[in-house]
Amino acid sequence: MSIKVFIDNTEYDAEIGQTILEVARKHLIEIPALCWQPQLLPYGACRLCIVEVKGERRPVTSCSYQIVKEIEVLTKTAEILRMRKNLLSLLLSNHPADCMTCEKSGDCLLEKYAYEYGIRKPAFLGERNKVCEKDGKPFIIRDYEKCIMCGKCVRVCEEIAGANAIDFGWRGFGVQIVSGFDGSLKDNGCFFCGNCIEVCPVGALREISAEKKGRTWEFRKINTICPYCGVGCGIQVSVKDNSIVKINALPDGSVNKGWLCVKGKFGFEYVKSPDRLKKPLLKKDKKAGKFMEISWDEALDLIVNRFSEIRKKYGANALAGLASAKCTNEENYLFQKFFRQIIRTNNIDHCARLCHAPSVAALSQTLGSGAMTNSLDEIENCSDCIVLIGSNVSETQPVTSYKIRKAVSRGAKLIVIDPQEIEMAKIAEIYIQPWFGSDVMLLNALAKIILQENLINKEFIEQRVENFEEYQNWMNNFSLLEAEKITGISVEMMKRVAKIYATSKASIIIWAMGITQHITGTDNVFALSNLALLTGQIGRPGAGLAPLRGQNNVQGACDMGALPDFFPGYQKVENPEIREKFKNFWNAACLAEKNGLTVVEIFSSIHQGQIKGLYIMGENPLVSDPDISYVQEAIKKLEFLVVQDIFLTQTAKYADLILPSACSFEKEGTFTNTERMVQKVNRCVEPPQDAKPDWEILKNLAKRFGFDWDYHSIWDITREINKLVPIYAGITPERLLYASLQWPCSDEKHSGTSTLHIGKFPAGKGKLKCVEYRYPYELPDEKYPFILTTGRVLTEYHTRTMTARVDGLDQLSGEPFCLMNENDLKKMKLKHGSKIKVISRRGEIEIKVKKSRSVPEKTVFIPFHYAEAAANILTHHNLDPVAKIPEYKICAVRIEKL
Amino acid sequence: MKIKNSSELKNYYENLIIKTSKREKRTIVLSMGTCGIARGASDILNSIKKEVRKRKLHNRVEIRVTGCHGFCEVEPFLIIYPQGIFYCKLQPADVRQILMESIEKNNIIERLLYTDEKGKKIIKETDIPFYKKQMRLLLGSNRFIDPANIDDYIAQGGYQSLSYVLGNMQPEEVIEEIKKSGLRGRGGGGFPTGRKWELCRRAPEFPKYVICNADEGDPGAYMDRGLLEANPHSIIEGMIIGAYAIGSNYGYVYVRNEYPLAIHHLNIALQQARDYGFLGDDIMGKDFYFDIEMVKGGGAFVCGESTALIASIEGKPGEPRAKYIHTVEAGLYGKPTNINNVETWANVPLVIKNGWQRYSKIGTETSKGTKIFSLVGKIKNSGLIEVPMGITLKQIVFDIGGGIANSKRFKAIQTGGPSGGCLPEAHLDLPVDFDSLSEAGSMMGSGGMIVMDEDTCMVDVARYFVNFLKEESCGKCVPCREGLSAMFEILTRITEGNGKHEDMDLLEEISFAMKNGSLCALGTTASNPVFSTLKYFRDEYIAHIEKKRCPAGVCKNLVHYEIMSDACRGCGACLKICPVSAIQGEKKKPHSIDDTKCIRCGECFEVCKFSAVRRK
Known part of the structure; x- marks a missing residue:
């Protein structure tokens, strides 16, 4: 509800419950504040944000004063200014006046306010807090002499990261920030997310990496997307002399809302590693594994020759390609286009096969789309019940775990289901620990309880779900007692879980590899989808199914058709109309008609002698794929292996030809994160020597094959995607300059889709699946206990x-x-x-x-x-x-x- | 044994009265609060027990150990009932005579009686002027109650208010009653108690909590300790009534660990209340559960602040939080929480018992009822006093307190604990209530009163309190953390003779920022000692800064001692007592002090019989 507020005699609109400071900042009214951080709870310690409110006895802190009725606020009366000046003077009295050598200068709030309030010399020069530097290795400098005790670091550590690694020690004038019994951060539970640095208003917390590298005004600052996990955090990269100095979180408008994790914040040193591949390398001596540098011309010619040879000799399906979840959408698009248009095979896959293939397979069948149905912000703000199953989210997608933590502090109920007692279990309403591989049993049991206790959403089922009766009949024979035996979870407990899930206003199920990496992976996801369909917990903000994607662009690589059965945009390869569309657009003579091979199938086909040539772009199957010896044997059998990467990986060592590529900081393009958000990646530094962006390599290679790929920039590729992929149709380069967009986005006017399946599923009606429980492939026995x-x-x-x-x-x-x-x-x-x-x-x-x-x-x-x-x-x-x-x-x- | 309803309580009460009236034994009441024990009451008790045994008086005498009655100045003392003979300032050796004369016979021992100012011996406790001018609604029954025996409390009509409330009143009616009575929070804030309860009752969330704030940390204040030690059931009864009115089932008493006797008595009382069915399930036959848990504080002054107290109970660092949501809506564990001070809770049964009409007749327009103060400092009769609101400071200091000790002149009275202000003589006619004291730049606070005489240096006093608060500040908000430290430095510099004229402006600037800008009441009131002394005793500051003199002779750097040769008889007393041999002189000839050696201890000044030592 809107309400009138007068600030310095001007009228503004405010929402009930908003604080004065929030309203003021929104309207660019400057009120100084040192301990205020919009994403954290109000704290009211620095007192700088005091204002006068008519009718209040004393000045109030605008950061904590919630507006509930029409009020008149004065922010700059003589008394208020006098008080602020006094407070700043007091703070500066206890602060080293070494701005001329301080790393934070130019970016320091205390410095800024001292300037604005004209304090040349503090009035109370006296005793100073004698706190020395503390151990924050390997990433953080804790220079507490500069600390002003705003407590933001402590609060972010508690409220956001959940590490609780630091707190206030001592009291009064002697108060200090301590970790554990005043030890090092490393030994006291710090996750090194670095968010404390992000919020520190002064120079007390700093990045070790940026020390002595210059000050804020010397850096070129580029906004881009973090190269690590699927959250797709917005980052600001500070660059000096073609080197990354530090990385900060982007606050507003980004997925991460100002937070990062240890990898995103500190993990960029690899960009300048001396190990980077700088020139194309040709294997000279297969036995000794030695390589020699060659030119790009030689390298590309070699690929053309060897691939043509193999194709001539064994057919197009003797070639295969592994695309990369780390490369951009445009590059993955080109990669599949290269194989489909030029090589004419569908043997393309990538590591999504090893993570969320079951989620995509199952959800495509039951709902019609395999992606996460809701955005991460909805988890933070809308979900009332969060079921976290088979996802150690605080390790794998830390920023998502921050959002879950915030949801819990908002009052959402967290249910953690995991054989391992993961970190998030600590804040869970219910934590249950089922036996490994018993998920189908457990989830079926929950469904049974939902049916039995009539917790179903009848209206939803009638309107949007098919084969309910069949499912219900099938469920008749299901025994809860057997489920109790197999899962190790009591019926009582399962009832509690089922009840909370079914009756909460908006429930979401979040899962990851704990659900999918099983021989019953697809069944597991079917069983999850059943729960959502029975209770109608889908198709609303905060309610849905959320498979968390692992890599920065694994969603995008799937979207771009780096899959053996789909063209870009999940358009089926085996559908002749679709094939026709791509054939015409690409001006291709013909396209392969059958689905290609998946990752693991590619390796078994090599074993069987069917695949002879392999092109790997930015993947490392020799570590990531199951049963490595098997993969290794396969790779040795290949006639020709090309690996395109930024480092000489374990896999690259076996390559006949290695192509050096640029990493994500060195190129442009788009990434699609776990919540289908397409975001723009920007070039921050130049690639080393002859390394080139993957799309350029592919473009040049296509040229050598005689195909004139006429892309002047990466954005030409994006425009081609807009034309060919309906869900990406409206996500144009021009729009991406200003905003990120969630697919499906059907045209340039469409504002993107946060919540999927509102009112309707792409598959028409949602399908319930009867899934029988199966035991895992290999269970412990006497020999392997x-x-x-x-x-x-x-x-x-x-x-x-x-x-x-x-x-x-x-x-x-x-x-x-x-x-x-x-x-x-x-x-x-x-x-x-x-x-x-x-x-x-x-x-x-x-x-x-x-x-x-x-x-x-x-x-x-x-x-x-x-x-x-x-x-x-x-x-x-x-x-x-x-x-x-x-x-x-x-x-x-x-x-x-x- | 559980008392299940009001008629059972009535029967039980009547039986107790009959039992007492039939009793033929004499009762020796011995005041053994912490104050009494400190003055040697334990030895007296042991002597009494020994003598009773020796003289085989078991059948003729009963001993009742009670908490403090209030008159700490004359402790240890005892009262013999039924006559009510009051013997004070006892030594263990006096016990034998008391038993011989006053128990075995009916004689009165004159020398142990209290002597008033005019030299008149007073037999009965109630006739002593110290008590006569008071209105002891809460403290009055202390002498009848052994805090470890719930029956004593019940015999005083205890738990009948609870019984009445549960039997006859709806929760809303209780709140209405409290509201009409005009009872305001005794912890210092003076917030209307009934209004607070109402807000808490109306808060939509459950469970609700009631808390008794017994974290009394002001130096020189011990009102709550007195009540906790002497009459814990009055607090418990008040809390149960409050819980019923608010709709709470869980209570906490947050008591400071430095009060071991209070903790001990409270523990006993809580257990007895449970045993009698006043706490627990189905209290007095009503479908109402309530129980109280005791939480011991760790010794931080700031934990007396409500939000810091809540944080401490929750196991978090005791720091106040920004009160953007009131504790009545979201307090302990984020649930509606009603915190009242010990004395407020103890007043609740009283309001119910007497009815709001009678209660609200006591006091002034805006401050109702009585208030307990601890009257300490340079006063003749120090102790706990209970007076109606609106009484003047002069009446307290001179009529009850008996004036200044050692015939010195009154200089100032500091009210309201360390963050109260120091008021000069001109303000002695101020009525003591919530509003008048605040207007004068001090506050009622929880009820500490420290009287200062002419030998007190007001700059030093301000420095003392600022030091206390500096140590006790939690360090969360800037004005309090940095401001107190800066003020302390400036005050130290002034008392050491290094003050500058601008220092007074600086002090005022900081006071201003702290008063208006601090997060909690500790900070907003912390500048009161400085602010009020600057206002009322500015000349002393000026003397320190400009003339480098401490008029009261307290600040050592600014004091010089010299021997006036014309008055000195050369007795050598000063020479002998001087700890640093700064005094020289031959016998029977005037002595002299070497100022460079002198450490300004003042021993020579005190010891000289001829007033030959002068302090400048």
Whole structure:
């Protein structure tokens, strides 16, 4: 509801509950404030934002004063100004006046206000707080002599990151920021998200990386998108002399609302790594694995020759390509176009196969679209019940976890379902720990309870769901007691979960690899989709199904048709009309008619001698794919392997030809994040030497094949996408300059879609699926009594090609490790930090063990990032029959002491 | 044994009265609050027990240990009932005589009686002028109550207000009653209690909490301690009534850990109240659950502030928060919370018992009822006093307090704890109520009153309180954290003789910023000692700064001692007592002080019988 407010005798409109400061800032009325941060709860400590409100006895702090009725506010009376000046003077009395050497100068709020209020010399020069620098290694300088105790760092650590690594110690004049018992950040639970630096108004918290590199006015600042996970955080990159100095979060209008995680904030050192590939490399000596530098002309000619040879000899389907979830939409578009138009095969896939293929497969069938149905902001602001299942979100998408945390503090109920007691379980209303691989059973049980207790949404089912009766009949035979036995969760508890989920105003289910990386991955997603359809928890803001995407542009790579069965925009390859459309547009003689092969199928086809040539753009299957020895054997059998990457990856070592490409800081284009938001990527620095953006490489290659791809800039490709992909039709380069847009966006007037499936599903009606429970492929037995489950950790990314080259990240988690339950360690007489051997039927690795309480007994968790102790040596490559995803989450292993 | 309804309580009460009236034993009442114990009451108690045993008086005498009655100045004391004989300033050796003369026989021991100013011996406690001018509605029953025995409280009519409320009144009616009575919060804020309850009751969320703020931290103030130690059930009863009116089932008493005896008594009282069915399920047969948990504070002064107190109960650092949402709407664990001070809660049964009409007759237009003060400092009769609102400061200081000790001149009275102001003689006619004191630049606060005589340096006093508050500031908001530190430095510099004229302006600037800009009441009132002394005793500041002199002779750097040779008889007393051998002189010849050696301890000044030592 709107309400009138008079600020300095001018009338403004305000919402009830808004604070005076919010209204003032909105209308650009300057009120100074040091402890205020729009995304945090009001704190009222610096007192600079005091204003006079008619009728109040004393001045009030505008940051905490909520407007509930019409008021008159005066922000600049003589008394107020006098008081502010006094306060600033007091603060400056206890602050080193070393602005001329301070890193923060130019960006410091205290400096700014001192200037504005004309304080040349503080009036009360006296005792100073004697706090010295504290340990914030490897990323943060904690120069507390400059600290003004605004408490923003403490609050962001608690309210947003949830790390609670710092707090106020002591009191009164002696108050200090401490971590633990005043120790280092590293030892006291800090996640190094760096958000404390983001909010520090003075120079007390700074980036180690930016020290002595110059001050704010010396940097060129470019806004772009973070290269790491699927959240797609907006970042501002400060550049000096073609080098990235530091990265800050973009506050307004970005997905991340001013927050970052450790990788986004600090993980950019790899860009300038000496290991970067700078020239095309040709393998000279296959045995010794030596490469020699060649020119681009030579390199491209070689590809043309070898690929043409193979095609001539074995046919087009003897060639395959792996696209990249790290490359831009435009590049993935060109990559699939290259294979479809020029090579004429559909053998294109990428690592989405290994993460959300089941989500896409299942949701396409039940709803008609495989993407996340809601935006991340809806989780933060609209969802009343959040079911987090099989997603260690605080490790894998930290910024999403901030949003969930905010939702919980708003009053939303969080239900965490995970065999591992993940960080988010701490703030959950309910945490349940089902046994590995029992998801279908558990989810069916929830559905059964929803039916049994009549928690269904009848109206919704009648209007928007088909085969309800069939489903209901099928459910008749389902036994809750059996579910209790298999999942290990009591019926009582399942009832509580079902009730909260079904009866909340808006419920959302968030999942990730814990659901999909199973041989029952597709079934798991079917079962989730059933819950949403039964209760009508979909198609409204805050209600829906949210598969969290892993990589920065994995959504985009899928959207762009880097898939064996889809043209860009999920247009079926096997549909002749669609094929005709692309054929005509691309002016192609013909296009392959059959679906191509998926990632894992490509490798088995190599084994079977059907695929002879492979083009890998920015992927590293030799670490990321299951059963590595199998993949390795396959790769060795290839006649010709091209790897296009920014580093000499484990896979590239086996390549016949390596092409150096530019990383995301060195090119333009678009990324599509987990919530379907298409965002513009901007060039911040120049690529090293001869490295080129992937799209340029592909364009040049096409030319050598005799195809005149007439793209003058990357935006010409975007325009082509606009024309060919209906869901991207309105997402034009011109619009992306000013705003990010969520697909589907049908034309240039369409403002994008935050919530999918409002009123209607693309598939018409939603389909309930009867899914029978199946056991995982390989369960522990006497010989291999432990379950191995793989996953990711916060400070590492994918196959560590980037993170291993960031010194600080390497310091935090450079060494491979596994987690085991402390009781198992005790039983096996193992110590925290001792080395063990983990052995499966496929292979064995040696690895350090860490004590954990979150991992259940008889379980080993190994992050898959590390090539030197690759978890995927142990995993098996049996697939989900529909989505062809391997079961990374469960295999049987045994542990040997070393 | 549970008392299940009002008629059971009535029967129980009547039986107690009958039992008491039939009792033939004498009762020795011994005041053993923390103050009494500090003055040696434990030794007296032991002697009494020993003597009773020795003289086999078990059948003739009963001992009742009570909390403080108020007159701390003359402790340890005892009263013998039924006659009401009051013996004070006792030594353990006096006990034997008391038992021989006053218990075994019916004699009165003159020398142990209280002597008034005119030298008249007074037998009965109630006739002592200190008590006579008071109105002891809350403290009056202390002498009849052993705090560890709930029956004593019930025999005084205890829990009958609760019984009446639960039997006859709707929650809204209770609130109305409290509102009409005009009861205002005794913790210092003076917020109308009934209004607060109403807001809390109306807040839509559940559960609701009621809290008793017993974190009494003002130096020199011990009203709440007195009540907690002497009559804990009055507080508990008040809280139960409040909880019923508000619709709360959970209560907390937040008491400072430095009050071990209060904690002990409160623990006993809570358990007894549970045993009798006043706490727990189905109180007095009504479908009403309420229980109270005690939380001990860790010693931070600021935790007396309501939001800091809540944070502390929640296990968070005790820091106030910005009150953009009132605690009555979102307090403890984010739920509606009603916090009242100890004395406020103790007043509640009284209001119900007497009815609002009678209660509101006491006091002034805006401040109703009585108020307990702890009267300390350079006063003859220090102790806890309870007076009707509106009484003047002069009446308190001179009629009840008996004037200034050691025939010195009155200089100032500081009211309201460390953040109160110091009022000069000219303000002695001020009526003591919430509003008048604030207008004069001080405050009623929770009820501390410190009397200062001519030997007190007001700059030093301001510095003392600022130092206290500086130590106790939580450090959250800028004006309080930085302002107190800056003020302390300036005041120190003045008392050391290094003050500059601008310092007074600086002090005023900081006071201004703190008063208007601080987050909580600690900060907004912290400048009161400075502000009020600057206002009323500016000449002392000027003397320190301009003349480098401390008129009261307190600030050591500004004091010089010299021996006037014409008055000195050369007795050598000063020479002997001087701890640093700064005094020389031959016997029977005038002595002299070496100013460079002198440490200004003032011993020579005190010891000289001929007033030959002069302080400049």
